[in-house]
Amino acid sequence: DTAVSQTPKYLVTQMGNDKSIKCEQNLGHDTMYWYKQDSKKFLKIMFSYNNKELIINETVPNRFSPKSPDKAHLNLHINSLELGDSAVYFCASSRPSGGADTGELFFGEGSRLTVL
Amino acid sequence: DQQVKQNSPSLSVQEGRISILNCDYTNSMFDYFLWYKKYPAEGPTFLISISSIKDKNEDGRFTVFLNKSAKHLSLHIVPSQPGDSAVYFCAASVVGGGADGLTFGKGTHLIIQP
Numbered sequence: 001d002t003a004v005s006q007t008p009k010y011l012v013t014q015m016g017n018d019k020s021i022k023c024e025q026n027l028g029h030d031t032m033y034w035y036k037q038d039s040k041k042f043l044k045i046m047f048s049y050n051n052k053e054l055i056i057n058e059t060v061p062n063r064f065s066p067k068s069p070d071k072a073h074l075n076l077h078i079n080s081l082e083l084g085d086s087a088v089y090f091c092a093s094s095r096p097s098g099g100a101d102t103g104e105l106f107f108g109e110g111s112r113l114t115v116l
Numbered sequence: 117d118q119q120v121k122q123n124s125p126s127l128s129v130q131e132g133r134i135s136i137l138n139c140d141y142t143n144s145m146f147d148y149f150l151w152y153k154k155y156p157a158e159g160p161t162f163l164i165s166i167s168s169i170k171d172k173n174e175d176g177r178f179t180v181f182l183n184k185s186a187k188h189l190s191l192h193i194v195p196s197q198p199g200d201s202a203v204y205f206c207a208a209s210v211v212g213g214g215a216d217g218l219t220f221g222k223g224t225h226l227i228i229q230p
Contacts, residue, residue: 004159033217043160043205043220056217090159094217104150105218107159 003027006091006108013081014116021076021111023091031055032074033105034066035090043090049074078113086115119143120208122221130229135193137224139206142187146208150218151180151191154203163204164191167211193226201228 006023013019025032034046047066048055054066063079078085091108121140129135139149147168152160166173166180166189173180179192193200203225207218 035217035220041203041222043223045217045219048217092159092217104162104165105160107152107161109157109159 002108004091004093004106004108006089006111008111009109010112010114012114012116015081015083017081018077018079019081019113020078021089021091021113023074023076023108025072025091025093025106027093027106029093029095029106030071031094032068033092033094034074034076035092035107037088037090037110039087046089047074047076081113081115083115086113088112117142118221119146120206120219120221122204122206122224124224125222126225126227128227128229129196131198132195135191135196135200135226135228137191137193137204137206137226139189139191139221140187141189141206141208143208143219144187145210146219148209148211149180149182149189150207150209151178152205152207152220154205154223160205196226196228198228198230201226 004025031050033048035043037043046060049068065077067075088110090110092105094105119142150165151163153163154160164175164178164180166182171182182189203223205223206221209218
């Protein structure tokens with residue numbers, strides 16, 4: 001009974017292709033995120049969605065587009081894949097920080113994308 | 117610009133001894149700090165946290181210390197066990213910052229030797 005699940009876990013594709021990674025959380029959280037862990041091992045935030053509204057877009061290329069059909073899902077679409085997009089992408093969810101909530105994140109297992 | 121820094125990429129500690137992982141931050145707005153643990157092929161999992169109003173938080177074998185004036189925090193694990201071998205990420209946030217998420221360090225790979 002995984003709290004945050006993402007698919008696929010591994011994805012190998014050619015440059016120029018379009019791909020999607022799906023994420024679902026069953027924690028009832030209001031906010032979902034996409035993080036990218038690149039070859040230098042940094043975990044960097046890409047997007048967050050709160051009640052279907054994009055809150056953050058940290059200078060991510062517009063080839064990346066998050067899609068949230070409902071509060072429990074946040075999918076990541078990537079168009080025209082480039083070699084530099086190869087990374088591990090982590091989905092996460094949280095209650096927004098404030099009051100007693102600290103914004104602790106719950107992560108999925110990650111999706112390793114390899115662009116050839 | 118790294119707002120959260122973990123300057124040791126790896127750390128090797130003998131089983132039973134104390135492991136000390138360090139983290140420095142530059143953003144004085146951060147007021148909540150967390151440690152995450154990550155095993156290979158898994159997502160990071162929350163380990164322990166500390167608010168800036170405290171200087172110490174303890175949970176079993178894990179203790180986090182915060183030195184606000186030095187903008188430094190550390191995670192102590194004692195005694196270290198083989199299952200503690202993992203990558204540890206330091207993270208920071210601004211409470212009340214809405215859905216800004218967490219800013220992570222680069223991680224320290226802790227290796228517990230038998």
